[in-house]
Amino acid sequence: MADPLGRGWLAVTAFVLAALLACSAESVRRPAVVVSVLPQAWLVERLAGDLVTVEVMIPPGASHATYEPTMAQMRAVSRASLYVKVGHPAFPFERAWLDRLLRENSALVVVDASANIPQHPGDPHIWTSPDAMRQIASTVGNALADLLPDRRDELERNRTALIEEIATLDQELRRTLAGAEGRSFLVFHPAWGYFAEHYGLRQVAIEERGKEPGPLRLARLIEWARQEKVRAVLVQPQFSHMSAELIAREIGAELVTVDPLSRDWPASLRGAARAIADQAPAATN
Amino acid sequence: MLEPLEFAFFQRALLAGLLASVACGIVGSYVVVKRMASMSGGISHAAFGGVGLGYLLGIDPMIGATGFALACSAGIGLAYRRLRSGMDTLIAMVWAVGMALGILFVSLSPGYAPDLMSYLFGSILFVPARYVGFAAGLDLLIVLTVVLLFKEFQAVAFDEEHAEVSGLPVGLLLLALLALVSLAVVVLIRVVGVILVIALLTMPPAIARHWSRTLPQMMALSSVLGAVCAVAGLYGSYWLSELADLNVPTGPLIILLAALLYGASVAARTVVGRRDG
Numbered sequence: 001m002a003d004p005l006g007r008g009w010l011a012v013t014a015f016v017l018a019a020l021l022a023c024s025a026e027s028v029r030r031p032a033v034v035v036s037v038l039p040q041a042w043l044v045e046r047l048a049g050d051l052v053t054v055e056v057m058i059p060p061g062a063s064h065a066t067y068e069p070t071m072a073q074m075r076a077v078s079r080a081s082l083y084v085k086v087g088h089p090a091f092p093f094e095r096a097w098l099d100r101l102l103r104e105n106s107a108l109v110v111v112d113a114s115a116n117i118p119q120h121p122g123d124p125h126i127w128t129s130p131d132a133m134r135q136i137a138s139t140v141g142n143a144l145a146d147l148l149p150d151r152r153d154e155l156e157r158n159r160t161a162l163i164e165e166i167a168t169l170d171q172e173l174r175r176t177l178a179g180a181e182g183r184s185f186l187v188f189h190p191a192w193g194y195f196a197e198h199y200g201l202r203q204v205a206i207e208e209r210g211k212e213p214g215p216l217r218l219a220r221l222i223e224w225a226r227q228e229k230v231r232a233v234l235v236q237p238q239f240s241h242m243s244a245e246l247i248a249r250e251i252g253a254e255l256v257t258v259d260p261l262s263r264d265w266p267a268s269l270r271g272a273a274r275a276i277a278d279q280a281p282a283a284t285n
Numbered sequence: 286m287l288e289p290l291e292f293a294f295f296q297r298a299l300l301a302g303l304l305a306s307v308a309c310g311i312v313g314s315y316v317v318v319k320r321m322a323s324m325s326g327g328i329s330h331a332a333f334g335g336v337g338l339g340y341l342l343g344i345d346p347m348i349g350a351t352g353f354a355l356a357c358s359a360g361i362g363l364a365y366r367r368l369r370s371g372m373d374t375l376i377a378m379v380w381a382v383g384m385a386l387g388i389l390f391v392s393l394s395p396g397y398a399p400d401l402m403s404y405l406f407g408s409i410l411f412v413p414a415r416y417v418g419f420a421a422g423l424d425l426l427i428v429l430t431v432v433l434l435f436k437e438f439q440a441v442a443f444d445e446e447h448a449e450v451s452g453l454p455v456g457l458l459l460l461a462l463l464a465l466v467s468l469a470v471v472v473l474i475r476v477v478g479v480i481l482v483i484a485l486l487t488m489p490p491a492i493a494r495h496w497s498r499t500l501p502q503m504m505a506l507s508s509v510l511g512a513v514c515a516v517a518g519l520y521g522s523y524w525l526s527e528l529a530d531l532n533v534p535t536g537p538l539i540i541l542l543a544a545l546l547y548g549a550s551v552a553a554r555t556v557v558g559r560r561d562g
Contacts, residue, residue: 242411
């Protein structure tokens with residue numbers, strides 16, 4: 001039997017091995033950080049810039065209630081160094097998948113973005129509050145400093161700048177919402193609870209136990225919204241707009257699409273604030 | 286009774302239910318008499334391919350559904366005369382391929398498709414105002430066609446061979462009948478969705494058949510029964526959430542009510558004794 005591993009094969013094997021080593025050297029230089037949702041990706045990019053690569057589990061457009069990770073994402077998790085979890089017990093994606101994901105990689109360090117944040121039961125969208133985002137910045141900043149101890153100074157500078165940026169945005173949104181305190185707004189899926197609490201607003205959900213509302217709830221909401229003179233109805237792209245559109249049409253309010261799961265976190269909060277501020281009763285009323 | 290009527294959406298939903306019951310009463314009677322239930326199921330599921338195409342091309346998915354339903358009914362109608370024995374298999378293929386194309390088109394289209402479920406299971410509460418006009422137009426088309434071709438359709442529906450012998454263009458009439466089925470499917474999609482359409486095309490006419498002697502009687506009675514189910518379903522889902530705090534989707538409730546009526550009708554028939562049927 002001829003030797004199957006001739007000189008040619010040896011060369012090919014050596015080449016492949018070298019390529020693999022080069023690849024792994026590349027990933028050693030830039031550790032991968034996995035996050036569950038896009039606003040966390042924005043945060044990690046602000047904190048670490050090019051020092052890490054960021055992998056998002058729930059891609060744009062997918063619903064965090066029903067998304068399942070892909071094969072490519074499972075591979076990314078198995079090579080990652082840090083997982084930033086939302087950490088809220090009511091977050092369906094992590095409830096269903098986090099344990100299974102972590103089993104792929106026992107060396108993965110998990111950081112809990114909900115640490116030191118007062119949680120609302122049943123509402124995992126903690127990142128919609130600037131206060132919470134500031135806390136997440138410092139929690140994740142510490143984890144990144146542990147991951148890259150020789151880049152501490154750079155990471156610290158980024159964190160200071162980020163906290164500054166969040167504070168500036170918070171001031172801007174307070175100006176936008178000046179005079180709107182105590183106002184109610186309608187939203188299909190109640191993703192803005194932390195935002196509402198932070199700015200003294202009242203969020204009212206259209207959905208009924210996670211489903212499209214039935215006729216009675218629609219009727220009650222329309223009555224209520226007419227009394228309250230609600231002027232804006234918020235929807236996010238991941239959920240059906242039918243009921244929100246119907247209510248908006250019946251009460252003569254504007255339907256505004258704002259994505260709480262956007263990678264552009266400041267734009268998302270700005271969008272929500274503007275939509276709610278616009279419902280100020282116009283001077284002609 | 287009157288309280289929910291104050292809301293425009295509830296009025297629209299009632300109107301949609303009534304318009305749908307006209308389509309299901311008339312076309313459904315032919316479906317039951319001519320035993321076209323599985324063909325209708327195939328056409329309605331295939332229409333989902335058109336819904337997906339609508340998403341992909343950025344046009345109203347209902348237009349895509351209409352096109353797909355008509356094309357599939359034409360395909361089934363043409364094949365029907367040629368391959369009698371293979372019909373069952375062909376219908377199954379049209380059924381599944383339509384659904385597969387729908388899912389494929391939706392996943393290829395950019396952006397979100399959050400309303401997909403409403404095409405599968407219907408959403409009578411959220412019918413847009415323009416749907417009411419659309420459904421009324423299709424109803425009118427169905428009624429006019431049936432009035433004009435009543436004798437011909439009846440001949441084909443009850444005894445195809447006899448119709449052939451007496452010189453009727455059976456092939457063309459069958460195509461027209463299937464086209465009516467696809468129009469009825471399109472009307473019903475908004476109310477109960479592609480998956481449940483077949484229930485409304487069969488149950489009210491099946492009940493009506495127990496109690497009618499002629500085809501027009503059967504059509505009228507099944508339209509009334511469909512309307513009763515639609516109205517009862519809408520009020521039922523309203524009152525169930527008022528009294529029992531249950532969020533019961535209206536479309537499935539309408540169908541379960543029809544099934545209940547069917548059971549009651551079968552029982553009543555047994556007691557009264559079967560008429561010569």
